[in-house]
Amino acid sequence: MTLSVEVRDLTIRYGDTVAVDGLTLKLAGGKIYGLLGRNGSGKTSVLSAVSAFRRATSGAVLVGGAEPFENAALTRQICFVRDKVDAQDTDHARAVLRMARALRPNWDEEYAQALLERFDLPIGKRLGALSRGAKSALSVTLGLAARAPLTIFDESYLGMDAPSRYAFYEEVLNDYMAHPRTIIISTHLIEEVGSLFEEVVILDKGRLVAHDETEALRGRGVAVTGPAGAVADFTAGRTVLGDQRLGGIRSTTIYGQLSDEERARARAAGLDLGPVGLQDLFVHLTAEAHR
Ligand SMILES: Nc1ncnc2c1ncn2[C@@H]1O[C@H](COP(=O)(O)OP(=O)(O)OP(=O)(O)O)[C@@H](O)[C@H]1O
Numbered sequence: 001m002t003l004s005v006e007v008r009d010l011t012i013r014y015g016d017t018v019a020v021d022g023l024t025l026k027l028a029g030g031k032i033y034g035l036l037g038r039n040g041s042g043k044t045s046v047l048s049a050v051s052a053f054r055r056a057t058s059g060a061v062l063v064g065g066a067e068p069f070e071n072a073a074l075t076r077q078i079c080f081v082r083d084k085v086d087a088q089d090t091d092h093a094r095a096v097l098r099m100a101r102a103l104r105p106n107w108d109e110e111y112a113q114a115l116l117e118r119f120d121l122p123i124g125k126r127l128g129a130l131s132r133g134a135k136s137a138l139s140v141t142l143g144l145a146a147r148a149p150l151t152i153f154d155e156s157y158l159g160m161d162a163p164s165r166y167a168f169y170e171e172v173l174n175d176y177m178a179h180p181r182t183i184i185i186s187t188h189l190i191e192e193v194g195s196l197f198e199e200v201v202i203l204d205k206g207r208l209v210a211h212d213e214t215e216a217l218r219g220r221g222v223a224v225t226g227p228a229g230a231v232a233d234f235t236a237g238r239t240v241l242g243d244q245r246l247g248g249i250r251s252t253t254i255y256g257q258l259s260d261e262e263r264a265r266a267r268a269a270g271l272d273l274g275p276v277g278l279q280d281l282f283v284h285l286t287a288e289a290h291r
Contacts (some may be wrong), residue, residue, distance in 0.1 A: 002029030003064040003150040003184045004076060005050055010059035012045045012206075019045040020037075021206035022059070027184070027199070029064070029149075031175060034197035034214070035186040036282050043205035047154050050184075051080035064149060076105055080158040081143035084135045089128030093138055097123065104146040111175070112145035118167055132159035140168050144175055152184045169193055193240045194278040204286045215280070221276030222258055225251040230269045241280040253280050 005027040011198055012020040020042045027033055042209060046115055047063050048054035052068035052075045067073045078242035087096050096114075099105050119137035122130070122291045127196040130138065135265060143151055157168050173196055187193050194200075210217065221241055224231050228250040235252045242253040255277050256267070266273055 001077075001149045002180055004029040004062075004191070005150065005182065005184070006060075006062040006065075007046065008060040008062070010046065010049060010061060011057045012042070012054065013057045014050060019206055021051075021232075023203070023208055024204065025201065025202075025208060025211060027032065029182045029290075030180050030197050030200040032172070032183045032185065034190075034194065034200040034278075035203070036200060036278075037186075037203035037209075038286055041203045043203060044154055045206075046203070047080065047152050047184065050150075051075070051152060052233060053079050059181050062284075068074060074099070077148055078150045078152070079104070079146045080146035080152045080154065081139050082154050083139060083156050083158050083213065083223075085127060085142065088125055089126060091127050091131065093123040093127060096138065096142070100142050100146060101211050104148065106147035108145050108147055110143060112146075115141040115144060115171065119164060122247065125152045133161055133164060133239070136160045137164055137168075139187060140171075140252065144171055147175075147179050149224055150182045150184075150188075152216065154186045155188065158188075165189070165192065169196060172196060185223060190279045190282055191277060199280075200278065202282060202285055209285050215275070217281060218275035218278065219257070221253055221255045221281055223251055223274040223276055224271050225249065225267065225274065226269070226271035230271055233272060234266055234269060239284075241284045253277065255281075255284055275286060 007023055008026040010020050035043050044198050055069055061079060063074060066074055068078060085096055101109060121134055121137055136157050143153060158209050185193060197214045198248050201211045202213050204251045224235055228248050231250040231252050235254050238254040239254050240252055244251045
């Protein structure tokens with residue numbers, strides 16, 4: 001079972017601060033989405049409303065076609081995972097797991113145990129005694145083993161070191177393939193996790209900047225690689241998103257698409273053409289939204 005998400009003209013205000021500003025968004029069920037945005041762009045606010053942790057100031061949120069707020073049957077199907085567990089520092093990790101087992105209808109205990117082992121988690125300790133990385137690892141363990149039809153990871157693995165994060169990405173992908181569900185991952189580690197995303201949503205100042213399939217987004221620009229002089233000639237006058245040099249080789253990422261004639265000219269000049277990196281595109285699109 002998977003759940004779709006629809007947000008219609010959603011506004012969330014905190015006093016004078018408009019965190020989400022008339023956002024409309026439709027996410028079909030059964031995909032992995034990346035939610036990107038600069039600090040304070042409203043990601044957590046949107047995800048909190050989708051998970052029924054927060055009520056919208058105005059507009060509507062629908063999960064699987066129904067309003068999640070104060071809808072206990074629906075919220076049991078939604079798992080919102082942050083970088084630490086919602087429990088007291090004096091609680092034992094083991095007790096938190098017991099609670100998740102009781103509350104989550106699709107909980108897989110065997111998988112939870114395998115994850116605890118993989119992340120080397122000391123479940124006999126109190127939460128307050130866990131390292132930041134261990135707290136994150138416990139959170140993502142709860143999120144993965146819950147197998148909720150809508151699972152949201154809100155920068156939940158930021159405390160984890162690189163090997164643990166890569167283990168997490170591998171678990172997300174493998175477990176999603178075995179048990180399809182809707183997964184939303186909000187992150188700042190765009191290049192690291194970007195290959196998991198089927199679609200990407202970019203927010204800025206509480207508004208939608210882009211929502212597209214990852215491949216289509218990466219096709220909005222071109223990475224031109226080859227001899228430095230030929231790259232400079234070919235990319236002259238274009239909007240440059242990124243530029244790297246290694247010896248005589250240069251790789252310049254430009255915004256915009258190339259015509260067939262331009263592609264043929266690039267090939268004739270010995271240049272390689274590839275898709276743009278998500279990180280470069282994200283920086284460009286959010287900077288553009290600020291202008
Ligand atoms: N409880 C709150 N009270 C007052 N303002 C808030 C509250 N929560 C968020 N905000 C403000 O709303 C805006 C959006 O914040 P939000 O946390 O949703 O963004 P974000 O994209 O998740 O940010 P980050 O990437 O830094 O976590 C920010 O200006 C933030 O300061």
